[in-house]
Amino acid sequence: MAAKTEIVFRGNGVSPGVVLGQALKIDSHNRLILRVHVDDVEAEAQRYLRAVENSKEQLRTLKYRLEEKVGREHSVILDAHLLMLEDRSFNSEVLSSIRNDSANAEWAVTRATDRLVVAYKSLDDEYFRERHSDIEYVAERILLNLSGDHPLSWDYLSQDLIIASHDFNPSNFATMDLTKVRGLVLESGGRNSHTAIISRGLRLPAVMGLQDFLESVATGDSLLLDGDAGLVIVNPSPGRIDAVRGRLDAFSAISESSSSAHGGRTTMTKDGAPVSLRANTELLHELETAKSCGAEGIGLFRSEFLYFGHPRGLPSMEEQLAAYGRLASEMSPYKVAIRTLDAGSEKISHMSTRDSFEGEDNPSMGLRGIRLSLHAQATFRTQIEAVLRASVEGTIEIVLPMVSTVEEVWQAKAIIQEEGAKLKRAGLQLPPVPLGVMIEVPAAVLSLETLAREVDFLCVGTNDLIQYMLAVDRGNPHVAYLYQPLHPSVLQCLHRVAAVAAKLEKPVRICGEISSNPFFAVLLLGMGFNQLSMNPLSIPTIRRVLREVPLDLSKRIARRALKLPTAYEVHRYITASIAELISWDLTSFANEIAAPNGLSRT
Amino acid sequence: MIRQSLLVVNNLGLHARAAAKLVRLASSFASEIYLSREDASQQIDSKSILGVLMLAAKKGTRLVVSVEGHDEAEAVEAIRRLFESRFGEEM
Numbered sequence A: 001m002a003a004k005t006e007i008v009f010r011g012n013g014v015s016p017g018v019v020l021g022q023a024l025k026i027d028s029h030n031r032l033i034l035r036v037h038v039d040d041v042e043a044e045a046q047r048y049l050r051a052v053e054n055s056k057e058q059l060r061t062l063k064y065r066l067e068e069k070v071g072r073e074h075s076v077i078l079d080a081h082l083l084m085l086e087d088r089s090f091n092s093e094v095l096s097s098i099r100n101d102s103a104n105a106e107w108a109v110t111r112a113t114d115r116l117v118v119a120y121k122s123l124d125d126e127y128f129r130e131r132h133s134d135i136e137y138v139a140e141r142i143l144l145n146l147s148g149d150h151p152l153s154w155d156y157l158s159q160d161l162i163i164a165s166h167d168f169n170p171s172n173f174a175t176m177d178l179t180k181v182r183g184l185v186l187e188s189g190g191r192n193s194h195t196a197i198i199s200r201g202l203r204l205p206a207v208m209g210l211q212d213f214l215e216s217v218a219t220g221d222s223l224l225l226d227g228d229a230g231l232v233i234v235n236p237s238p239g240r241i242d243a244v245r246g247r248l249d250a251f252s253a254i255s256e257s258s259s260s261a262h263g264g265r266t267t268m269t270k271d272g273a274p275v276s277l278r279a280n281t282e283l284l285h286e287l288e289t290a291k292s293c294g295a296e297g298i299g300l301f302r303s304e305f306l307y308f309g310h311p312r313g314l315p316s317m318e319e320q321l322a323a324y325g326r327l328a329s330e331m332s333p334y335k336v337a338i339r340t341l342d343a344g345s346e347k348i349s350h351m352s353t354r355d356s357f358e359g360e361d362n363p364s365m366g367l368r369g370i371r372l373s374l375h376a377q378a379t380f381r382t383q384i385e386a387v388l389r390a391s392v393e394g395t396i397e398i399v400l401p402m403v404s405t406v407e408e409v410w411q412a413k414a415i416i417q418e419e420g421a422k423l424k425r426a427g428l429q430l431p432p433v434p435l436g437v438m439i440e441v442p443a444a445v446l447s448l449e450t451l452a453r454e455v456d457f458l459c460v461g462t463n464d465l466i467q468y469m470l471a472v473d474r475g476n477p478h479v480a481y482l483y484q485p486l487h488p489s490v491l492q493c494l495h496r497v498a499a500v501a502a503k504l505e506k507p508v509r510i511c512g513e514i515s516s517n518p519f520f521a522v523l524l525l526g527m528g529f530n531q532l533s534m535n536p537l538s539i540p541t542i543r544r545v546l547r548e549v550p551l552d553l554s555k556r557i558a559r560r561a562l563k564l565p566t567a568y569e570v571h572r573y574i575t576a577s578i579a580e581l582i583s584w585d586l587t588s589f590a591n592e593i594a595a596p597n598g599l600s601r602t
Numbered sequence B: 001m002i003r004q005s006l007l008v009v010n011n012l013g014l015h016a017r018a019a020a021k022l023v024r025l026a027s028s029f030a031s032e033i034y035l036s037r038e039d040a041s042q043q044i045d046s047k048s049i050l051g052v053l054m055l056a057a058k059k060g061t062r063l064v065v066s067v068e069g070h071d072e073a074e075a076v077e078a079i080r081r082l083f084e085s086r087f088g089e090e091m
Helices: A041-070 A072-085 A088-101 A105-121 A126-130 A132-149 A170-175 A194-201 A238-243 A245-264 A286-292 A317-331 A370-375 A377-393 A406-425 A442-446 A448-454 A462-470 A488-503 A518-527 A536-547 A551-561 A567-579 A587-592 B016-027 B049-054 B072-084
Strands: A007-010 A012-015 A018-025 A161-165 A181-186 A206-208 A222-226 A231-234 A274-281 A298-302 A335-339 A395-400 A435-439 A457-460 A508-511 A531-534 B002-007 B032-037 B043-045 B062-068
Touching (some): A018 A181, A041 A088, A041 A105, A072 A132, A105 A126, A105 B049, A181 A222, A194 A206, A274 A508, A274 A536, A298 A317, A298 A508, A298 A531, A317 A335, A370 A377, A370 A406, A377 A406, A395 A406, A406 A448, A435 A442, A435 A448, A442 A448, A442 A462, A448 A457, A448 A488, A457 A488, A462 A488, A488 A508, A488 A518, A488 A567, A518 A536, A518 A567, A518 A587, A531 A536, A551 A567, A567 A587, B002 B072, B016 B049, B016 B072, B043 B049
Parallel strands (some): A161 A181, A274 A298, A274 A531, A395 A435, A457 A508, A508 A531
Antiparallel strands (some): A007 A231, A018 A222, A222 A231
16 A cells, blocks of 8 residues: 655644644544444444434434424424335445444434535535435434433553544543553644643643644544644554654653552642642443543542432332442542432422422522532432442442531431431441531531531632632622632632631542642642642642642741732732743633723722 | 436425425336436436435426336336425425
8 A cells, every 4th residue: 555645734832742643533513433344344333323223213202292382384394204214225335334344323313414414514505405404403303312222332442542623622632541541732722822821731641723734634543643743644654653763752751650650649849748639420421531531539429410410210129329439439549529419309200209399499508518418308318318328339428418407417417416326327337428528518518517526527619619708609790709718718718718627637539620720839838738629620730739839838928819909900919920930831811810900999 | 318307397406305295206216217307418316315406496497307227107107206206396
């Protein structure tokens, strides 16, 4: 076979490093459509036909419902969609690509669809041209049914992938097996995009702003990515690779040493003070990300995501046990903090409360968190039983959300003790499970001494605390400017929490997205917080920042920030003083916590 | 094999509903039934809705149907009647 032509692309190198790998293209929906070699083509063909049958079944139901609601006249387009699912030329094209090319069904469907969409888009008549959206809709449904059937696994993929896409949402990192991703190439984006910042944090070489790149590259093509020079070379010649061999080897040596540092997972300040960085998670598949980002445990597992959209309303004890057990065993020996159900009753269907009640006018101040759990005790007891049973799988902690009085802690403790006693009587040997409370209501900050004596540790829920402290609903555009994480009152609250926790010798951890901001993280460190829990993807960035900051200097910065009268002045001061310590550009993070200057003194 | 010329006389042309009717009718015959625009050579399978819509046949478009099989006579007749009845479209 003749060597493929080398093509050189020039863009912006936004994350340094040189890597060689195979392109993996992501489609416009940011979804990976991967070409996988299938061994059992007959089984794959059957999988495709099953997905088509399921799609038809769903469309027939939809059509029936639509006809009941609006009459037969309007269901005609669904009729056309059903016929597309039965279309023999489409089906035979997909099946022949599965059977003859050993392609996976997803790939075969996407390829056949792309071909049709291109043909339809070239039609002159607007009505017929628009039918490409019907084809896309039907293909989307087949893909959906394929993914429910057998999610495409990263296991099949090679170890040296370079992601190629038009744009890329940072949340996409969460669904990837980062141990297999070596680099990132985007047609859009720039140095200060969040994706660029996360790439630098992950030490993932990246080049962005490459025009018309995707047209010239296919999944599986060899790519040489030079994040220092902003170059991407498709099908690099052996000579080209030899020329950068030294840099390639040097970079891979650095990557290996830093990933072994991930393995140790320790974070230290510049002067050697240890800081523990943990992950906030809500879905089990985020565990892989948490581990690959070097999280020292799960600082907050938002258990309500097991309840949201649950087909039977509430997850059973067994389902919860399986989830919590997996969390605990996969993160072992690190700790996993499970926050009990933190949702308003409006979010959970089938919630059995003692009395049925109408919708609440103000759910954020209503029956939610521990309030709802104590109101619907059967549901709470089921969750506690599952958590206690799962505790044998690793190290589990319980955190109670939305606590505003010590009585709530007493009642919850009584229930936890009763459930523990039941399990003990049933012959189970369970380790002690530490109990903590979320400090997210101003009342909890003011009666912190009382609360802290009742529990083993404290978690500060900064998202809610800021909102309740400042009486600002951040979703309300009229007052959103008052949602100021750097508001002096918020800082005083956090300072008090750190001081009380230190006095009573209770571990305390910040569990809010604010700790993923490098400036805020340094401020928190200076206030005395040495456990931060955040979105796992932010951990490498924060680890890198904290390594460049001496603890005593962060303390001086925090002391001074606490004396400033407005969020604006705090912002100006900390961004300037902290940016000086860090060797890389943090501008986009400074903007993230910016406070308006509209209220300055006259 | 039978070939016959057909004129699209209904206002909306071979849009989704008309195409669906044609595909269902064609699929009820054993014969192979192909359609092409009179002004183009490419033939499409009239049992495939994706093919029929690709004809982009508006009112006034002339099509040619080619049918081959043991029920070809009935098939051509039924398809001709469907075109003439304006696919059930109201005037």
